[in-house]
Amino acid sequence: MNEELYGPRDRERLVPEPPKRVDAPTRAPFERDRARVVHAAASRRLAAKTQVVGPQSDDFVRNRLTHSLEVAQIARDLARALGCHPDITETAALAHDLGHPPFGHNGEDVLDELAQSCGGFEGNAQTLRILTRLEAKTFRPDGDSVGLNLTRATLDACTKYPWPRPATGGKFGVYADDQPVFEWLRDGAPARRLCVEAQVMDLADDVAYSVHDVEDAVVAGSIDLTWLDDAERRRPVWETVRSWYLPHAADDEFDDALRGMQAQESWPSTSYDGTRRSLAALKNLTSDLIGRFCGSVQTAMVTEFGAQPFVRFDADLMVPRQTLVEIAVLKGVAAHWVMKSDQRREIMGRQRELLAALVEAIADRPERLDRQFAGDYARAGDDAARLRVVIDQVASLTDASAMRWHERLINPGT
Structure with a gap:
């Protein structure tokens, strides 16, 4: 497991912890980190948060928790193959979506708009805030929470965007009031560079949702992979791939990529029909694609750097x-036929209205905050800090609890 390659600074925690009882199970620091994330309340809430389609809509479709478990499995296997610590990488994968609010990326967008006066909202920055502040586990002697008190190496692996909010907008990994802990965990790290464990986590996330979102959509009947055999049907899909993910790529490159995947024996030649055999074939395809993507990275690393x-x-x-x-x-196939659908856009509009109304209702009457957030609100020093607490509260909700809060606060008695 190459434990010896990680030194005392990598294992350091914000608050030093005494050794466990001699009769307690012996676990290495990074194993302990993994256990803390697994048992965190924020992890349990992922089971009721949207991945692409709301978790209440289908028994088969993935939610944020099942997605995170799948990312963790891919990340751990790839980390082991590359020689980085599998516990660190798996923990980062388990934690990578903790900061997502209700309704997935749609919820993230609306909270970012509403939080402009306190520094915006970003799911990755919210993840760091949960791990180092909001999740209840460890406190400093002065009474301030340090969240799960994870090791420096694990926190750094959880940091997908190791920089503050850019003036020009875009992804970021830390809010201004969390800067001190960010500077601690990044001490000695090259500016804006991800550690390799974070890079493995990021790739595992991309791999997982690229294949699993398509799998979910095929089972739901939203996508038929045989549609891609038709050049006319592919053209608008390639436009979506270009506008969402690879703006400078040409159709020929997308066609080549599709042909490479279609060359796999498990790529379907007929439409999914809902039978157990058809479902097994689809599962074999997702497994083959994951192996294809991760295997290509492992080969590239060995070719470039040698086996180390x-x-x-x-x-x-x-x-x-x-x-x-x-x-x-x-990813573009799923985006085009699922996320850009008229039905999906209508649902997203209602979700945005619901979250905006919740933020306004709680900001107007902060006594509605849960007790843990009420304490943060009482200690907040200005309007921006108070708004950040309201955003923390709303972001912590699941899809279902956000709807219940809306019904209770906005439409009581209806």
């Missing part, structure tokens, strides 16, 4: 262009 363990900042992950395009093609 990759730890922290020893190297950057090598993802072949062909693999990047194939992943983008699958």
